[in-house]
Amino acid sequence: MSEPTTALRLDVYKTYKLFVGGKFPRSESGRVYEVTDRKTGEWLANAPQGTRKDTRDAVSAARKAFGGWSGATAYNRGQILYRAAEMLQGRRDQYVAEVALSEGLTAKKAAPLVDAAVDRLVWYAGWTDKVAQIAGNANPVAGPYFNLSTPEPTGVVGVVAPQGGTGFSLLGLVSVLAPVIATGNTAVVALAPGAPLPGLSLGEVLATSDLPGGVVNLISGRTEDIAPTLASHADVNALDLAGVVAEEGPASARDLEVAAAETLKRVLRPESASHDWTTAPGTDRLLTFLETKTVWHPMGM
Amino acid sequence: MALFDYAPAPESRAAAGDIASTYGHFIDGEFVESTGSEALKTVDPSTEEVLAEFAQGTEADVDRAVAAARKAFTSWSALPGAERGKYLFRIARIIQERSRELAVLESIDNGKPIKETRDVDLPLVAAHFFYYAGWADKLEFAGYGSNPRPVGVAAQVIPWNFPLLMLAWKIAPALATGNTVVLKPAETTPLTALRFAEICRQAGLPKGVVNIITGDGRTGAALTAHPEIDKVAFTGSTEVGRAIARTLAGTTKRLSLELGGKAANIVFDDAPVDQAVEGIVDGIFFNQGHVCCAGSRLLVQESVHDDVMDALKRRMSTLRVGDPLDKNTDIGAINSAAQLARIQELTAAGEAEGAERWSPSCELPSAGYWFAPTVFSNVSATHRIAREEIFGPVLSVLTFRTPEEAVAKANNTPYGLSAGIWTEKGSRILWMASKLRAGVVWSNTFNKFDPTSPFGGYKESGYGREGGRHGLEAYLDV
Known part of the structure; x- marks a missing residue:
């Protein structure tokens, strides 16, 4: 039997697109930039060069989605995050390839990082209906009052995705994104500009997980365009600067924090660029983008 | 009286x-x-x-x-x-x-x-x-x-x-x-x-x-x-x-x-008026209104607006303003000349923008910094007295018709420190409390504090x- 004539069949390339409001738009600029193999420098794909305008559109989408997502039951959010884990598991091979190319790893080394990303989604899926039980409190006030503190999501969170460290391109992204949405926030993510492909593909997983459009918005492009737009946007409530690497300039932690101060955004400062994203996350990120609301009511006959 | x-x-x-x-x-x-x-x-x-x-x-x-x-x-x-x-x-x-x-x-x-x-x-x-x-x-x-x-x-x-x-x-x-x-x-x-x-x-x-x-x-x-x-x-x-x-x-x-804060104190038509009025007075006149969580925006359901205003004005007429060391005093002195000027500026803006100003007749001492308890009605959400923190004994009154409108108006501020809800309906309290973007929600009470109770915005x-x-x-x- 002769060999199949595979050489005659061309692979179908994927056009990588942004993920905004549950849809997959190209950048409004119509511009793309080249994404290359971390190890060989070979061309991999053209990624959309998301702009300030794309970022503002994403913030609008995130704001619009906030009411529904923050009002969804914690159980429902957990179901959806678990569904996202299922979808990611189903596309494991694709992500192994993308992570390997993005981080300059062999497929063998990339595979456990993808598995860890799946597991991390499962970990956060399980947290959704427990976080209020560890972050809330019944307060024994000295008077005839019922007094209860409960955590609520902060709002729209701008996330600068990790740009370095073990597993940053997918596991790192999931590790910063999942806690934000598990607690009911919505997110606009500035993807790692040098390794955006796993992140752009993550939109396809989220889009098929019953996650309402706009809860997660993924923008590839220059961090110095996207991050300052998030930091200065009045409708963004908080920033996770996990992946900030610039020492100075508009995309540095200092400048972003200064911009964020204008509307008193909550800011989580950068992670070390060599952070090992496989380490157990603990509850730090889960408890960061929460506001404590305390409700009083008199007791009486 | x-x-x-x-x-x-x-x-x-x-x-x-x-x-x-x-x-x-x-x-x-x-x-x-x-x-x-x-x-x-x-x-x-x-x-x-x-x-x-x-x-x-x-x-x-x-x-x-x-x-x-x-x-x-x-x-x-x-x-x-x-x-x-x-x-x-x-x-x-x-x-x-x-x-x-x-x-x-x-x-x-x-x-x-x-x-x-x-x-x-x-x-x-x-x-x-x-x-x-x-x-x-x-x-x-x-x-x-x-x-x-x-x-x-x-x-x-x-x-x-x-x-x-x-x-x-x-x-x-x-x-x-x-x-x-x-x-x-x-x-x-x-x-x-x-x-x-x-x-x-x-x-x-x-x-x-x-x-x-x-x-x-x-x-x-x-x-x-x-x-x-x-x-x-x-x-x-x-x-x-x-x-x-x-x-x-x-x-x-x-x-x-x-x-800062610009808290909404929300009164529904089923709230017991006298209790609500006590809460309104506590909310804005406690500590001369120098309270970041003061209930400085009163949102009253339209159908009870007149009743609440009448009762509020009656109650305000009994407030005693004067010597802080007198044990009968309800409202003391404004803390500083600068703060008094700030209150005067904003209340003047309230009148200039068309809100209706009312204070009970009260004799203020000649020396010192004083400001009579004041309420503004016919306030619109765009007025400075509805948006800016006055930090004084000045209440701005707005109205609403539905709970949804109350929530929208209450949350229409860059601040989010506190809020108040007055209604007899338990499910409405819990619904409102979950929708208000504020760190402390007082329902059927106001301005209560306790060391065990977290406070912040x-x-x-x-x-x-x-x-x-x-x-x-x-x-x-x-």
Whole structure:
């Protein structure tokens, strides 16, 4: 039997697109930039060069989605995050390839990082209906009052995705994104500009997980365009600067924090660029983008 | 209804103890003179009489205070929690012992009525130290990890509206968790903080654990920008909060902020009117309205607007404005000439923009800073008096028809510190409470505080919580 004539069949390339409001738009600029193999420098794909305008559109989408997502039951959010884990598991091979190319790893080394990303989604899926039980409190006030503190999501969170460290391109992204949405926030993510492909593909997983459009918005492009737009946007409530690497300039932690101060955004400062994203996350990120609301009511006959 | 005639029932000014003619700082366990020569004056706002001069802290003073706190941190943080806690218990007890003195001193320096300092401020101050004293040796059970560590040296800047209570909110959790502090009281109300320094000495608190440095915003700026501090805790205006956040940008220093507010107090048509009116009055006239969580926007359901306004005006007519040391006084003096000017400016804007102004007839003393309780009706959401924090005894009244509209109007502000709900319907309370973007929601009550109950804002009202288990987090390296 002769060999199949595979050489005659061309692979179908994927056009990588942004993920905004549950849809997959190209950048409004119509511009793309080249994404290359971390190890060989070979061309991999053209990624959309998301702009300030794309970022503002994403913030609008995130704001619009906030009411529904923050009002969804914690159980429902957990179901959806678990569904996202299922979808990611189903596309494991694709992500192994993308992570390997993005981080300059062999497929063998990339595979456990993808598995860890799946597991991390499962970990956060399980947290959704427990976080209020560890972050809330019944307060024994000295008077005839019922007094209860409960955590609520902060709002729209701008996330600068990790740009370095073990597993940053997918596991790192999931590790910063999942806690934000598990607690009911919505997110606009500035993807790692040098390794955006796993992140752009993550939109396809989220889009098929019953996650309402706009809860997660993924923008590839220059961090110095996207991050300052998030930091200065009045409708963004908080920033996770996990992946900030610039020492100075508009995309540095200092400048972003200064911009964020204008509307008193909550800011989580950068992670070390060599952070090992496989380490157990603990509850730090889960408890960061929460506001404590305390409700009083008199007791009486 | 006419006021009953009543005889003045003045508290004794002498109960405040001796007020020195000049004060320096409290650094490393000693009262010391400033390295600079500039002195500020603190006045009794009810008479404009100068009470004392105090030092305008210089950068060198700040350096010295921070160095003392840094030096003390090593041994204070290493002290067993149980021993740290016992110092705080001692402080709490001494505050109780000296509460009359402190209440009178606070009323004189701040202008707030003695019945508030005596019945609200001082009991809460002592309770706050008691509460956090008990945490000092139980931190590993607080939910912040098995070995929670202090942050280091905390720079704390507090406002003039609840001088000693804000000091307690800052110092008690900081010390319980093993931090040392440099605290700057407001420049119009330094006296109780300086008196507190004496209490630290009576309690035998190790030198340098608490340092009190006085001065105005320049001293505060030097303190919060100091390179050797590890954390800033600030209560005050949103504007200054922003400036501090910018100062700390790009550093590893921690920050907690408790800033302004423009709280909605929402009254539904099924609320018992008299109870609601008590809550409205408490919400806006408590402490002359110098309260960041004051219920300064009254949202009344349209169908009961007239009834509520009538009852409110009747009740306002019985409020007694005057001598803060008179035990009958409901509303004392405005804290400063600057604050009075701010209130006058905003109320003038309210009239100019077309809102309808009303105050009961009340005789105000000729000396001192005074402002009659005031209510504005026909206020629209775009008016300055509906958007800006007035921080005075001025209420803006708006109406709504549906719960959805009430929520939308209540949340239509960059602030998010507190809110009030008045209705007999339980499910509506819980629905409203879940929709209001505010850190504290009082339902069928208002302006209640307790050391076990976390306090702090959403949005531009700041971040971090003070009080309760949550209040530990701001001072732990988590």
